Amino acid sequence: MAARFTRILTIFISSVLIGFAFNMFLLSHKVLSGGVAGIAMILGLLTSVNSGTWIFLLNVPIFILGWMKLGKRFVAVSLFSVAVTSISMGIIPVTKISADPILSSIFGGVLAGIGTGLIFRAGGSTGGFDVVSMVLTQKKDLPLGSLIFGMNAIVVFISGFIFTWDLALYTMASIYVTGRVIDAIHTRHIKLTVMIITSKGDECKEKLLSSLVRGITILEGEGAYTKDKRQVLIMVISRYELTHVKKMVAEIDPRSFINITQTVEVMGYFRRT
Template structure:
């Protein structure tokens, strides 16, 4: 049920992105950022549907993600991009509001909110999101702010192709999207996990085979039951939490896991 719910969230969020693109942004020739923005420009100056172009332009980026982020992540991201592309082909490009400023802001909020939910579900919307995730493996930077910086190129293209008023609207939309993503998806925050389980070795093997994280193991004993337990300590990023919880549950659904926010980390900590 957890996996089905995750796919449901990704599906609904991807449809929301397609809705926001067509009803708030494209209808005013306001662009999204990154690959989606480039696809929108091509869609506006040609007769090709922007959703189709988004899917095609993401193919080389998915290859990069396959090599750096893993097959499972890219497969789920491909599902998200496919749903968005199909949604943009079905939803009409019509104006909900005649005000381009309001459309830019609300469109940006919807895209950022939906994208943040997709990130928290262990997926991405493709494009610069994947590039940004690859880069944030080395630096603890807010993902939304990093994506906003990379999207500046779309703003300049928009200014030259259309006009600079539309470029500024695009900048406002991308900025709002980035801030909304950072409010929902907080990968740069670190968490400390204390995992208490009788299946300590199995949980350890599961985590080590899927994460690049160190784990400290202590022997423990239940005060009431006197049963032996293994206590595992590890520090992860907020972005990895949903994935780690699923892995622990697969091995021991009854494991006790205490999750606390970490103020800072000293010493070796691989930022992946």
């Protein structure tokens, strides 16, 4: 129950942070975000309807698609995020914090990236192209932020044709910064190979298998100096699972030896969710 409350609170605060970044840093200089949010910003700047309202309306058909592909829980959490962002954009005034559009583009991108990355880590999304990207990353190990950046390129060209190409370049800088920050926070695509050398291999194996949906390969080992028999457990995990794995192994065998290396590529079956 506490974990669920923390997750919802994280999504709420992160969504408000995104709305703050949009209104106070980006929209005030006519700098856009990426994807559906960027299109909504264009519509908001060209019409009398608030950009937050456009964000919600444009996400409706995307959430219908996500409902079928990603499940009800994911869509419900993402819908909550989009709703909070839309409401916050309607409440927070569009005001310039900085008169420099370059600084506003960078800091707005950083804040939007932090909010989006935290929402991803909490199991939700900010809607739009994020939902499409989440579907794709279930099938391929692609960096989520970079993927979104690639899909958002069209917004830059729209900005250039409708406004000015200077604003389009500011938009590109903001989207790039957002993508890099997302990749720094949302690290599920990073895989690690963990080698656990322990005298309590069976206990560690049972503990890990009961808590993780991961395969484990077990080798028999022997200490070169002590001649003591050891078991070597080898497994590939996501970066999110590392802290959990270390904690479980330490509980079973505090004297175990763990070697952790980053994995360049995984071939074969690997559960990606």
